[in-house]
Amino acid sequence: MTALSVTDFQAGYDPDLPIVKGVSFDVQVGEAVSVVGPNGAGKSTLVKAIAGQVICLGGRVQLGDDDITGAPSHALARRGLGFVPQTENIFTQLTIRENLQIAAELVPASKRADQIDKMFDMFPDLKERPNALAGALSGGQRQMLAAARALLTDPPVLMLDEPSAGLSPKLVGQVFDTLRRIHETGVTLILVEQNVRAALEITTRALVLVDGALAHDGPTEALRDGKTLGQLFLGQSPERAQA
Amino acid sequence: MSFQAIIDGLIAGTTIGLGAIGLTLTYSILRFANFTHGDFLAWGAYLTLSVSGFLGGLVASLGVTTPLGPFSFGWGLPVSLIIGITLTILLTMALDKLLFGRLRRRGADAIIIVMASFGASMALRSLLEFIYTANPQYLTRELQIAEPLGLGMRATPDQLLTIGLTAVLVVALNLFVTRTPMGRAMRAVSENPALAGVYGIEVQRVIRVTWIIGAGLACVAGVMSGLLVQIRPYMGFDLLLPLFAAAILGGVGSIPGAVIGGLIIGLAEAFAVQIFGAEWRAGVAFIVLVLVLLVRPTGLFGRPS
Ligand SMILES: Nc1ncnc2c1ncn2[C@@H]1O[C@H](COP(=O)(O)OP(=O)(O)OP(=O)(O)O)[C@@H](O)[C@H]1O
Ligand SMILES: [Mg+2]
Numbered sequence: 001m002t003a004l005s006v007t008d009f010q011a012g013y014d015p016d017l018p019i020v021k022g023v024s025f026d027v028q029v030g031e032a033v034s035v036v037g038p039n040g041a042g043k044s045t046l047v048k049a050i051a052g053q054v055i056c057l058g059g060r061v062q063l064g065d066d067d068i069t070g071a072p073s074h075a076l077a078r079r080g081l082g083f084v085p086q087t088e089n090i091f092t093q094l095t096i097r098e099n100l101q102i103a104a105e106l107v108p109a110s111k112r113a114d115q116i117d118k119m120f121d122m123f124p125d126l127k128e129r130p131n132a133l134a135g136a137l138s139g140g141q142r143q144m145l146a147a148a149r150a151l152l153t154d155p156p157v158l159m160l161d162e163p164s165a166g167l168s169p170k171l172v173g174q175v176f177d178t179l180r181r182i183h184e185t186g187v188t189l190i191l192v193e194q195n196v197r198a199a200l201e202i203t204t205r206a207l208v209l210v211d212g213a214l215a216h217d218g219p220t221e222a223l224r225d226g227k228t229l230g231q232l233f234l235g236q237s238p239e240r241a242q243a
Numbered sequence: 244m245s246f247q248a249i250i251d252g253l254i255a256g257t258t259i260g261l262g263a264i265g266l267t268l269t270y271s272i273l274r275f276a277n278f279t280h281g282d283f284l285a286w287g288a289y290l291t292l293s294v295s296g297f298l299g300g301l302v303a304s305l306g307v308t309t310p311l312g313p314f315s316f317g318w319g320l321p322v323s324l325i326i327g328i329t330l331t332i333l334l335t336m337a338l339d340k341l342l343f344g345r346l347r348r349r350g351a352d353a354i355i356i357v358m359a360s361f362g363a364s365m366a367l368r369s370l371l372e373f374i375y376t377a378n379p380q381y382l383t384r385e386l387q388i389a390e391p392l393g394l395g396m397r398a399t400p401d402q403l404l405t406i407g408l409t410a411v412l413v414v415a416l417n418l419f420v421t422r423t424p425m426g427r428a429m430r431a432v433s434e435n436p437a438l439a440g441v442y443g444i445e446v447q448r449v450i451r452v453t454w455i456i457g458a459g460l461a462c463v464a465g466v467m468s469g470l471l472v473q474i475r476p477y478m479g480f481d482l483l484l485p486l487f488a489a490a491i492l493g494g495v496g497s498i499p500g501a502v503i504g505g506l507i508i509g510l511a512e513a514f515a516v517q518i519f520g521a522e523w524r525a526g527v528a529f530i531v532l533v534l535v536l537l538v539r540p541t542g543l544f545g546r547p548s
Contacts, residue, residue, distance in 0.1 A: 053440070073440035074442075074445045085441060088435055090438075091431050092434070098427055101427060102424075103442055105443060
């Protein structure tokens with residue numbers, strides 16, 4: 001069964017200047033897919049456009065059987081497409097609890113408290129000072145809050161844009177352990193990641209985006225060989241691509 | 244120097260503070276300086292005046308204008324105010340639908356929206372002059388005696404009522420914004436509207452609520468000013484500078500800040516009048532505005548961006 005289907009998709013910030021230039025792929029329910037590629041390739045633009053944050057300039061996006069092309073992001077959040085942006089992904093002027101409470105508005109009132117508690121159990125760091133402003137959290141804790149916010153609604157499909165960016169190696173390990181656990185509960189995962197090696201650990205399939213187009217779509221196994229990746233990253237040495 | 248300036252300042256400050264709340268909310272949630280906000284006060288006052296006149300003509304026998312207790316107005320005024328608030332809200336919604344909303348959807352720069360609001364302000368003001376003429380009008384003709392409050396201060400029951408009503412409204416609104424899901428959503432949208440959508444917040448709904456609160460309070464402020472002073476087509480325009488000064492002094496986005504800013508501007512005006520003379524009143528808000536922008540641009544309760 002297809003969880004997300006993207007067909008000849010074009011998107012960008014300016015109608016005359018598509019950044020994502022005709023991308024097609026399907027993600028099956030329960031699959032974990034990574035999106036990799038050099039800086040500026042359009043990875044963030046692709047996931048933002050799927051999530052309704054960037055103007056869609058052509059093509060089609062389907063969530064399950066529903067056509068969601070051009071749907072506003074709040075509607076997508078309600079339909080079960082979780083999205084964690086790369087930057088500015090929490091409300092720093094609100095408390096940790098308030099961040100979770102906003103997300104909890106999407107679940108039935110009777111389940112809200114339980115879902116928030118579940119997230120506090122999954123991310124104990126957040127439970128320590130739930131009434132502190134989220135802006136006081138460290139970089140790693142912010143990523144956890146961002147993930148917790150998205151997970152709270154039990155979305156069938158979760159897209160994360162570089163959840164490990166700027167984290168220490170130890171925290172990267174922690175974030176990826178969490179993502180693996182989440183994936184094991186049956187959540188379909190789409191993961192944009194610079195940290196290719198880590199991403200390939202938990203995903204079974206990789207999309208390589210170069211200059212707004214898909215340069216490769218296949219099992220991650222094939223990309224374990226740094227050379228392939230380097231070649232696909234056009235002009236980047238394999239060492240840099242893997243760093 | 245007499246303590247009366249404190250009472251005068253507080254009374255003027257309540258109108259400025261209530262008006263500044265709407266301004267600060269539109270500024271932080273819709274992200275533009277809304278020059279029509281002053282005219283919402285004037286329109287609120289005139290709409291309430293019209294409803295009150297209509298009501299007086301319709302059911303004069305029911306004593307709509309017979310003064311309620313110590314106050315100068317009858318039960319017709321509170322009823323008219325509620326209808327006036329509703330009409331003011333409809334006016335702002337219509338303006339948003341016809342003008343601001345269109346510009347927003349087109350992704351217009353903030354400066355374009357500000358200029359549009361400037362034009363709309365002139366149009367709304369001229370329309371008032373056209374419909375009601377430039378002659379001042381009054382919500383009540385009753386004379387009130389100012390009661391002594393001690394220390395040589397005096398205030399009329401109407402004046403004390405406006406101070407009390409402002410306090411109640413501000414406390415209620417602050418509870419709404421800090422404790423309810425919609426209040427949370429408003430704070431979220433003011434920090435980052437794109438992220439609010441990702442969290443599942445329908446930004447359009449939050450914008451609607453912002454107009455409702457801003458227009459409602461503008462109408463109350465206009466009616467209070469009309470009750471204590473008079474109603475003129477330029478009343479809102481004349482309040483624009485104090486409104487902006489209060490919102491910026493309080494810190495853009497802060498509701499208690501807007502009210503405290505309003506009270507400070509009102510008090511500063513009252514003392515300036517007493518010390519330097521009435522011709523200095525208009526300059527006070529300007530001086531405060533410039534000083535805040537130079538010394539502490541985030542205002543008293545503003546968050547650094
Ligand atoms: N908000 C924006 N407005 C206009 N152009 C943008 C915006 N964000 C990104 N771009 C442009 O879109 C292109 C793709 O950027 P994008 O952020 O999607 O790349 P990316 O693959 O996610 O890069 P990174 O690995 O650095 O996160 C870049 O040329 C960038 O300059
Ligand atoms: Mg990116």
